[in-house]
Amino acid sequence: MDRLSVLTNILKANQEIATENRRLFEKEGTLVINLMSAPGAGKTSLLEATVRALGGHYRLAVFDGDFETDLDSQRIRALGTRSHRITNGSVCHLDARMVARALTEFPVEGLDLLVIENVGNLICPASYDLGESLRVVICCVAEGAEKPKKYAVMFHKADVVLLNKTDLATASGIDLRELEKNVREVNAKATVFAVSCKTGVGLDAWVAWLRDAIVSRRIAEVARC
């Protein structure tokens, strides 16, 4: 069997499990986010800000794909939110089977929002559906304005793109309008937020958008019952 056939089979098997995961999440009325970015773009910082804003109002949990350390999970648990670490040795992405296995240990029953923090990688995670409701991609502005074009598959498949660390834009010599234009070139439909998890700028708009998405998912579940 050649490498392409092996990959095709892996992705087909992944899709079947992802469809099962998605069915379960929809049945429970849980909004599930697959959170992806390059290393150090701010996934955990965004999660901390989101938990602080919504943790008192909704039932939240996090699946953490940091396979080498427990640092990210510790940060989330310090805020009183449940966090379950997915440990799979040295892998470059999460897949639907890992999420399905985590669900047997950590059921989502009654959760409003589950965020799956993927492995820090702008390439491999883009190919693996986990059963999520939304794909959210964070781009650190210090990475450079051309990154959406260079990692086009990841940005093309995103439902939401957050341009993070806008407080470093001037020092990094980055034109935010050019960066957003490059996002639009590979994905005209994505919702884009410019934020700084450090200063808090722009986070209100993201939190309001996410609150609406959680409520919409809950209404859809009630309507189905």
Add this chain to the structure above:
Amino acid sequence: MDRLSVLTNILKANQEIATENRRLFEKEGTLVINLMSAPGAGKTSLLEATVRALGGHYRLAVFDGDFETDLDSQRIRALGTRSHRITNGSVCHLDARMVARALTEFPVEGLDLLVIENVGNLICPASYDLGESLRVVICCVAEGAEKPKKYAVMFHKADVVLLNKTDLATASGIDLRELEKNVREVNAKATVFAVSCKTGVGLDAWVAWLRDAIVSRRIAEVARC
């Protein structure tokens, strides 16, 4: 065949080709660098600075693993240095076969230094020997001080680690000593340089080190003749 067996076979086949590549590079007396980092950490900026410093004194060339755009190659060619783009569709790492194929189109005969600019990814490229003389890993300080621990395989295998964008350290709230300490924890032997490709700080030390490595390689080749 299970996934682990498939991966083991792929890595074994890769190692055989890498050994052939390495034999060729040693025969030619060419120092070959496998340059790796997360997206946007500054691989091409470091290459530009290196080419500016050494291009007039040594015969240099670049293999560029940017598979979506020609932007990186354009930047290197603008400085009068030969750059060959390795295009393999959407892959998450370069492998030894891609390099061997590039060598049939772009011979290294007479080159002092070949830099292979890998795909922007801190995970997958770590597993694939290309036949390089040295592994050089760039870590952007804005990614966070804990990154060497989180991407331990990549940092553990590095011969040189460059901590880049030190001009953003204060604005990012990063303690450079803590970052370097975390590099040392996963790799006590690596040579570490703190640099800013933007301001030029620290680049002299890197260039002097690289010049010594090029000369040593050339002397070893002459001694063998």
